[in-house]
Amino acid sequence: MRTVLDLLRLLADRADGDAGSGELDRAVAELAASEPEAGALALRVRAGMDAGRRRESELAALVGIARDLASEVDPGSVLHAIVRRARALLGTDVAYLTLYDPARGDTFMRVTSGSVSHRFQTLRLPLGAGLGGLVAASRTPHWTGRYAGDDRYRHTDEIDTAVAEEGIVGICGTPLLVDDEFMGVLFAANRSARPFTPEDVALLGSLAALAAVSLVQTRRLADTAATLRELRGAHAAIAEAADAHDRFAGVVLEGGDVGDIAEALGRLLGGWVAVLDADGAPAAAHGPVPPGLDTAAAVRRAGEPDGAGRPVAVPGQRGVRAAAVVAGGQRLGTLVLGGPGDELSPAQVRTVERAVVVTALVLLFAQRADETDRLDRADALAELLAAPAEPRPATLTRLGALGVSARRPHVLLVCRCHPARRRALAREAAVLGGRSGLVAEQDGAVVVLLPGDDPAAAGARLARPAPEQDPDAAVTVGGAGPLRPADGAATALAEARRTAEALVALEREGECASASELGFAGLLLGERPDVAGYVRGVLGPVAEHDERRGSELLRTLEAYYAAGASPTRAATALHVHVNTVAQRLDRVATLLGPGWQEPDRGLELQLALRLHRLGAPGRKETP
Structure with missing residues (x-):
């Protein structure tokens, strides 16, 4: 014993x-x-x-x-480790963890160990519903040996169905809390009616506390790592943008223009770049710019407040961005780019911003230079037009310095338009003339001196009628020339001005003409009327027929008009049969073309016949 x-x-x-x-x-x-x-x-x-x-x-x-948890840096790995250890320490059939969703105000199943039901693994627990929902709402542990029949908990069909499908009978849950911050619930569960002891609940609570702290630490480590990556990315972006700025500055210092900036930007981004001027017209490009690019939409989008100086997406054009080039509150142009991808990295955004700044400087310098050149050319043209006869040698020297050959043929154009369109028209004319033309605003009109010998052809490039939707857009052009600037231009100016005024008076706004093209009106307007040329232009085919065939078509035409357009009376005056007059008039119609008997054309013919008769010595007027 x-x-x-x-x-x-x-x-x-x-x-x-x-x-x-x-x-x-x-x-x-x-x-x-x-x-x-x-x-x-x-x-x-x-x-x-x-x-x-x-x-x-x-x-x-x-x-x-x-x-073990301290060595984990991935929040997902931490959660899996917690659930596995809880199941092993308490010796339960199942362990699982739910996390709090502040956006929806409930908890959702995040990690399970020992679970076999997909419905259970995707369960969401509203606050206050089920055992887990009560733990989440009360922030205190709860446990039961038989969940299905325990009326302490608010049962729902969704929760009960998932619990039954998993075969769970007893459940213990404890909250994950850190400094009163609720993060989720840790559970241990059995598929048999085994009660949970206070020691079990305490152990699960210790695991939950340890899990909550570890989870917060891993999240903070992940946030810190993300912040460090962002800082490294930001530093790289700043360095890349600074390098881009140096490259753009080098372009400017080497005398480059917007085309060189577009090329540098396109190479840095690996895409295409287009530079538009203040009017939205293409000024430079690099790379394969899409042929169907909607530049108007790009200009409008860049003109919005967020598009000043930084790239913004253009609606309806995938991957296309635009940025307004602005200096001193003045819109100088637009940068349009695409190709590097659907989204720009922070470094690429800064690169574009640097390109916009440098482009603004280049355009501003170019604008100032163009303005200076425009003023010089306007002063030189005003000086030429003010000379009453041959210009002074100093004036001719000034013209030569500006690229104008004073002894070659030129045409002079006087362009009339709405006052609000005058500056734009002057810029357009300056582009048309290039380095060999002169443009000035004078007496409410834009005066243009261009090399050439055809004022009508030159003026047609500037004249335009007004569309119905914009009645102020008409440009009326009167031309004179050819002339040599060395011989003076005052006479040509007066003629071109009167021609433009005559076009307006004749309600032919939006057209272009010279004095010779206005017919008899041109004879009245021209300083040196070309009577022979006018007669030849109106009666040339008929006169040539008479000279070649020995016919009397001109005499018959004179008698016809003198008889009040009566073939019978004309036949009497000519002492021929009326059929003869009819045959001759048919021939005139063939030579002059249809419409020769219309009032305006008839007036031109009668005037030309009268001038022809006055210019032919020894001829007698037809009775």
């Missing part, structure tokens, strides 16, 4: 880890049979020792878990 001393020896050996539990259990049983009170005390000592060992084991496990 075991004595009390033997039992104490076995308990001491057990505490040291030397005695097996089987021998100790037999000794306690024998002592309890002979000495019940001593046996009960021995059982209490044995239970206390086992609880201490179990607590020591759990603490060692928690320390190991903490060490």
Whole structure:
């Protein structure tokens, strides 16, 4: 029979880890049979020792878990590790973790271990619903040995169906809290009616606390890493933008223009670039600019507040961006680009912004230079037009310095348009003349001197009628020439001005003509009327027929008009048969073309016949 001393020896050996539990259990049983009170005390000592060992084991496990979690940097890996350790330590069938969704105000299943039901693995728990929902709402642990019949919890069909499909009977849940911040719920569950002890709940709570802290740390580490990546990216973007700025500055210092900037930007971005001027017209380009590019839409989009100086997406044109080039509040142009991708990186955005700034400087310098050149050319033209006869040698020297050959043929144009369109028309004329033309605004008109000998052809490039939707867009052009600037231009100016005024008076706005083209009106307007040329232009085919065939078509035409357009009376005056007059008039119609008997054409013919008769010595007027 075991004595009390033997039992104490076995308990001491057990505490040291030397005695097996089987021998100790037999000794306690024998002592309890002979000495019940001593046996009960021995059982209490044995239970206390086992609880201490179990607590020591759990603490060692928690320390190991903490060490393992500290090595994890991925939040997903941390959550999986927590759930696996919870299931292993508590010895449950299933363990799972839900996270709080502040946007929806509920918790959702994030990680499971031991689960087999897809419905259960995708479950969401509204606050206050089910055991987990109550844990989330109350921020306190809850557990039950039989969830299905426990009326302490608000059951829902969705939750109950998922729990039943998983086969779960008992559930224990404890909140994940860090500084009163609720992050989720950690669960342990069994598929049998095994109750959870306070020790189980405490252990799960310790795991939840450790999990919450680890989760916050990993999130902060991830945020810190993301911030560092952003800082490195920002630093790289700044360095790249600075390099781009140096390249653009080098282009400017080497005397480059907007075309060189477009090329540099296109190479940096790996795409195409188009530069539009202040009017939206193409000024330069690099790369394969799409043929169907809607430049008007790009200009409009860049003109919005967010498009000044930075690239903005153009609606309806995938991958196309536009940026307004602005200096001193003045819109100088637009940069349009595409090709590097659907989105620009921060570094690429800064590169475009640098390109916009440098483009603004180049355009501003060019504008100032063009303005200076325009003023020089306008002054030189005004000086030429003011000379009453031959210009002074100094004037001719000035013209030569501006690229105008004073001894070659030129034409002079006087262009009339709405006052608001005058500056735009002057710019257009300057582009037309290039380095060999002169443009000036004078007496409410735009005066243009261009090399050439055909004022009508030159003026046709500037004249335009007004469309119905824009009645102020008409440009009327009167031309004179050819002339040599060395001989003076005052006479040609007066003639071109009168021609433009005559076109307006004749309600022919939007057209171009010279004095010779206005018919008899041109004879009245011209300083040097070409009577022979006018007669030849009106009657040339008929006169040539008379000279070649010895016919009398001109005489018949004179008699016809003198008789009030009556073939019978004309035949009487000519002493021929009326059929002869009819045949001759048919021939005139063939030579002059249809419409020769219309009032305006008839007036021109009668005037030309009168001038022809006056210019032919020895001829007598037809009675």
